Amino acid sequence: MEALPNTADAGMTRPRLIDDPRDLLRHFLGQGYRILAPQERDGVIDPAPLTEPEALPRGRVDDQGPGHYRLRDGDPDRWFDYVVGPSGWKAWLYPARRKLWSAERTDDRLTFRDATTAWPKTVLFGVRPCELAAIARQRRIFAEGPYVDTAFAERLERSIIVVVQCARSAPTCFCASMDTGPRAVAGYDLALTELPADHGAAFLVESASQAGDDVLHTLGGATARPRDHAAALDLSRAAAARQTRTMPDDIAGGLKLRLESPVWADIASRCLTCGNCTLACPTCFCSDVEEVSDLSGDHAERWQLWDSCFNSDFSFIHGGPVRSSPAARYRQWMTHKLSYWHDQFGSSGCVGCGRCITWCPVGIDLVAEADRLMAEGTD
Amino acid sequence: MAHQTIRDILADHPAFLGFDGAALDLIAGCGRNMRYRAGELLFREGDAAETVVILRHGDAAIELAAPGRGPLRVESLHPGDIVDWSWLLPPCRAMSDARAVTDVAAIALDARCVLDKCDEHTELGYRLFRLWLPHLARRVRMQRLQLLDLYGAHAR
Amino acid sequence: MPAEAAISGSMRPQPYRVTEVLRELDDVVTLRLAAEDRAPLPFRPGQFNMLYAFATGEIPVSISGDPSRPDELLHTVRRVGAVSSALAQLERGAVLGLRGPFGSHWPVETERGRHLLFVAGGLGLAPLRPAICRALARRADYAGITLVLGARSPREILYAWQLAGWAAAGAMKIHVCVDHAGPEWGGPVGVVTSQFPRALDGIAPDRVSAFLCGPEIMMRHGCGDLEHLGIHPERMWISMERNMKCATGLCGHCQFGADFVCRDGPVFRYRRVRRPLGIREV
Incomplete structure (x- = not known):
C-alpha cells in the first residue's frame, strides 16, 4: 500500500480509545475546519459538508451488487457499517468542472488570467482504505509527475484525512486482492476503527502524522491497550476474509497478451458505453477542456471537465475517433486501469472499491471479466 | 552497350535474376531492343497489348486521360520495372497510356512468343511467373496505399 | 473561519504575436510568432506547442522552424477543424496563446556518423524540418542525409522553395514523389515506400537511421518496408498523433498503449510502438 508522505517523526503518539466519533467532529468544527463526511442524500451515502455531527448516517448499511445499490437499516448502534458511495472524494479533490483560466481581448492584446477557487482548511472524515489508496494514486498523477496540477496538490495539502x-465488506469489495484494504496502515492523519460492541470501548484512534498527533493530544481518552489493537486487526482480517471477489494476480501482464481477445467484443455487446464506471471510479482522471465565450466576443474562458474514455469523441482526431468501437473503448479503460497504469505510475489503477461493478447499469463485473479474459488463450 | 546481345541484356537485367541459362536462351529469342524519347508514348490506351515492355534505362509513367484534366500520371516506373500486364489479360488491350518521362531504353518481348514458350516449357513458365508475380504484387500493394489519398486534409 | 487558499488552475498560455503569415499551400499557412514580453523559446526538433485561438480553442502544432533560430518561431497549420481554421485565418499582428514546448524530440544528435533518412508524407515534413535543419547545420557529423517526401500532387509539396535550396546546396539527396500529376511532372509518381530502393541504393542499411513523419498508415508501412530492407527497428523513429487536451500527461486523451503521446512522444522509437501500431483502435 502506498503512503502519502508524512514527516519523519510523526505518528509517534500512542493510539487512544474514544467512545463517540462525534467528539472528533466537534473538535474539528471548534477549530474552524470545514468537514466533509459521508452523509445520506438522494438514496446514497457520499461525502458532503457536515456542520452537525448528528448528520452521520449511523445505523445505515448499503447493499451492493452488480448494477445494484440500496440503503437499509442495519445495527442501530453501529456508525460505519456502510462502505463506499458512488462519488467518493474524487469529486471534492478533483471537481467535475472547474474554470482553468480566462482570456480578455483589449485592442490588440490578449491577457490570460488563472482562475482561482477557494479551499478552506478541510477535514476529509470517513475516508475508507481503498479511497485513501485512490487519493494517493491520483496524487501520484497530479502532483508527483513532471507536470503538476497545482489545484489538486493544494487541496490535498490543505486537508486532514481521517x-x-x-x-464490513460489501459483496462488490475486492480491496484485499488489490492490497489496498480493508485496513489502512499509513498515509492518513488519523484512522478510526469501530470496535465490536462486546469489546467495551467503541473506537481505536491511530495517528500517522504530526497533524494527527496534535489532535490525539487534545482529544483525551484512554491510551489503547494491546488487546484493542488485536481486536482491530481481527476485525480487518474478518472483513478481508468475507470478500468474494479476487482480481487475478497476473492481470497486469496478462491483459497485454490478450488485446485481440474475442472477450472484448462480448463485453461490448453488453456495455452501453455510458461511462458510469469511469465517473464512479475513484482513480479515473481523464478530463476535457471546453471553451466558453460571451456575446461581447472579448472574454473567453477555458473550463476543465471530467471526460471518459467511453465517449466516442474522446479519441477524436481529424477524420474521426481512433476508438470507434465500444470493444476498443472498454479495452482502453480496462487495460489502462489494470495494466498500463503500472507502466505509467508504478501501481495498478484499480483499488478494489467495486464502484464500477455497482454502478454499471447492466452489471458488468470487472473482476469476472478479468477472470474470463485470463481464462482465454493469449493473442 | 550497342554490342550486347539481347541475351546479354536479359542476363544483366533484374527482372531476369534467377533465370538459368537455358531459360534466358529461350526468352532471348522473343526480345528486341526499344528506345523512346522523353515524352514519347510507349503505348496508348486501347492499343493491342502484344509486347512485354521491361525498362532498362530511364523512367516512364502510367497515365490516364480524363476529360478536361489532361493526362493524369498515376504511377512512375523505373529501370527493372515491367511496364504493363495487359498482354496477359484478355482482351489484351492496353488499359492506360505509358509515356517515357526521360529518354528510355527498354526490352520488348513478343508476348505471344513468351506465352508459347512458357506453355511449351512449363518449367520456364513456372519460373517466369514465380519471379514476376511478386513484382506485380508489390506494385498493387503500393497502389492500394496510394488509393487512400493519404496526404489529403482528412486522411491520417 | 481560517484563511482560504486561493487555488489556481493551470495550463495558462502566454500571448504571442503573429509577425508573418506565409501562404504555403491552398489550405496551409505557416505562422511566424514572437513572444509579447519574453525571450525566444528554445525548442528541440520534433517538439510541439499548444496554440490557442481566442474564443475558439487550443490544438497541438509541431514547431517547424530552425532550432538554431528560436527567434523565428514557426508553426505550419492546415485548415481541418475549427481551431486550425481559426489559426490559419490569423493575420499579421494578431495575438494567439501558446504553451510549450512539449514532448520528445528527433534524436538526430545521437545518430552522429550515420546516414540520416527522413521520410515525410504531406504535412509530415513540418515536424521534421527542424531536424533536417539541425542535421544540415552539422552536415560533417553525418555520413549522408536523404529526404523522401510524398505529396498528393506537385502543387501540394510543402516548403517547395526550401527543398529547391536544400537540393541545390548538394548537402542532401531529395526524392519527392506524388500520388498523381500531370505530364509536366518529371519526378516519380507513387507512395514514399516505392522510392526506398532508389533512395537507399548504395547505402549500407545498418548505417541508416530513419525518421518518419506522416499519416500513421504511411509510417506503419514505411517502417515495415525499411525493416525489410535491413534497417533496424531500434534505428527508426516516428511521430505519432493523437487527441490532446493538456499536453502534460494529465488529461488522458492521447494514450497509446502505456504511453502518453504528449509526454512520452510524439517522437517514438519504432521498436517501442511497433506492437500497438499493429493493433486496431489502440
Whole structure:
C-alpha cells in the first residue's frame, strides 16, 4: 500500500480509545475546519459538508451488487457499517468542472488570467482504505509527475484525512486482492476503527502524522491497550476474509497478451458505453477542456471537465475517433486501469472499491471479466 | 552497350535474376531492343497489348486521360520495372497510356512468343511467373496505399 | 473561519504575436510568432506547442522552424477543424496563446556518423524540418542525409522553395514523389515506400537511421518496408498523433498503449510502438 508522505517523526503518539466519533467532529468544527463526511442524500451515502455531527448516517448499511445499490437499516448502534458511495472524494479533490483560466481581448492584446477557487482548511472524515489508496494514486498523477496540477496538490495539502477502517465488506469489495484494504496502515492523519460492541470501548484512534498527533493530544481518552489493537486487526482480517471477489494476480501482464481477445467484443455487446464506471471510479482522471465565450466576443474562458474514455469523441482526431468501437473503448479503460497504469505510475489503477461493478447499469463485473479474459488463450 | 546481345541484356537485367541459362536462351529469342524519347508514348490506351515492355534505362509513367484534366500520371516506373500486364489479360488491350518521362531504353518481348514458350516449357513458365508475380504484387500493394489519398486534409 | 487558499488552475498560455503569415499551400499557412514580453523559446526538433485561438480553442502544432533560430518561431497549420481554421485565418499582428514546448524530440544528435533518412508524407515534413535543419547545420557529423517526401500532387509539396535550396546546396539527396500529376511532372509518381530502393541504393542499411513523419498508415508501412530492407527497428523513429487536451500527461486523451503521446512522444522509437501500431483502435 502506498503512503502519502508524512514527516519523519510523526505518528509517534500512542493510539487512544474514544467512545463517540462525534467528539472528533466537534473538535474539528471548534477549530474552524470545514468537514466533509459521508452523509445520506438522494438514496446514497457520499461525502458532503457536515456542520452537525448528528448528520452521520449511523445505523445505515448499503447493499451492493452488480448494477445494484440500496440503503437499509442495519445495527442501530453501529456508525460505519456502510462502505463506499458512488462519488467518493474524487469529486471534492478533483471537481467535475472547474474554470482553468480566462482570456480578455483589449485592442490588440490578449491577457490570460488563472482562475482561482477557494479551499478552506478541510477535514476529509470517513475516508475508507481503498479511497485513501485512490487519493494517493491520483496524487501520484497530479502532483508527483513532471507536470503538476497545482489545484489538486493544494487541496490535498490543505486537508486532514481521517480514515475509517472497514469492519464490513460489501459483496462488490475486492480491496484485499488489490492490497489496498480493508485496513489502512499509513498515509492518513488519523484512522478510526469501530470496535465490536462486546469489546467495551467503541473506537481505536491511530495517528500517522504530526497533524494527527496534535489532535490525539487534545482529544483525551484512554491510551489503547494491546488487546484493542488485536481486536482491530481481527476485525480487518474478518472483513478481508468475507470478500468474494479476487482480481487475478497476473492481470497486469496478462491483459497485454490478450488485446485481440474475442472477450472484448462480448463485453461490448453488453456495455452501453455510458461511462458510469469511469465517473464512479475513484482513480479515473481523464478530463476535457471546453471553451466558453460571451456575446461581447472579448472574454473567453477555458473550463476543465471530467471526460471518459467511453465517449466516442474522446479519441477524436481529424477524420474521426481512433476508438470507434465500444470493444476498443472498454479495452482502453480496462487495460489502462489494470495494466498500463503500472507502466505509467508504478501501481495498478484499480483499488478494489467495486464502484464500477455497482454502478454499471447492466452489471458488468470487472473482476469476472478479468477472470474470463485470463481464462482465454493469449493473442 | 550497342554490342550486347539481347541475351546479354536479359542476363544483366533484374527482372531476369534467377533465370538459368537455358531459360534466358529461350526468352532471348522473343526480345528486341526499344528506345523512346522523353515524352514519347510507349503505348496508348486501347492499343493491342502484344509486347512485354521491361525498362532498362530511364523512367516512364502510367497515365490516364480524363476529360478536361489532361493526362493524369498515376504511377512512375523505373529501370527493372515491367511496364504493363495487359498482354496477359484478355482482351489484351492496353488499359492506360505509358509515356517515357526521360529518354528510355527498354526490352520488348513478343508476348505471344513468351506465352508459347512458357506453355511449351512449363518449367520456364513456372519460373517466369514465380519471379514476376511478386513484382506485380508489390506494385498493387503500393497502389492500394496510394488509393487512400493519404496526404489529403482528412486522411491520417 | 481560517484563511482560504486561493487555488489556481493551470495550463495558462502566454500571448504571442503573429509577425508573418506565409501562404504555403491552398489550405496551409505557416505562422511566424514572437513572444509579447519574453525571450525566444528554445525548442528541440520534433517538439510541439499548444496554440490557442481566442474564443475558439487550443490544438497541438509541431514547431517547424530552425532550432538554431528560436527567434523565428514557426508553426505550419492546415485548415481541418475549427481551431486550425481559426489559426490559419490569423493575420499579421494578431495575438494567439501558446504553451510549450512539449514532448520528445528527433534524436538526430545521437545518430552522429550515420546516414540520416527522413521520410515525410504531406504535412509530415513540418515536424521534421527542424531536424533536417539541425542535421544540415552539422552536415560533417553525418555520413549522408536523404529526404523522401510524398505529396498528393506537385502543387501540394510543402516548403517547395526550401527543398529547391536544400537540393541545390548538394548537402542532401531529395526524392519527392506524388500520388498523381500531370505530364509536366518529371519526378516519380507513387507512395514514399516505392522510392526506398532508389533512395537507399548504395547505402549500407545498418548505417541508416530513419525518421518518419506522416499519416500513421504511411509510417506503419514505411517502417515495415525499411525493416525489410535491413534497417533496424531500434534505428527508426516516428511521430505519432493523437487527441490532446493538456499536453502534460494529465488529461488522458492521447494514450497509446502505456504511453502518453504528449509526454512520452510524439517522437517514438519504432521498436517501442511497433506492437500497438499493429493493433486496431489502440
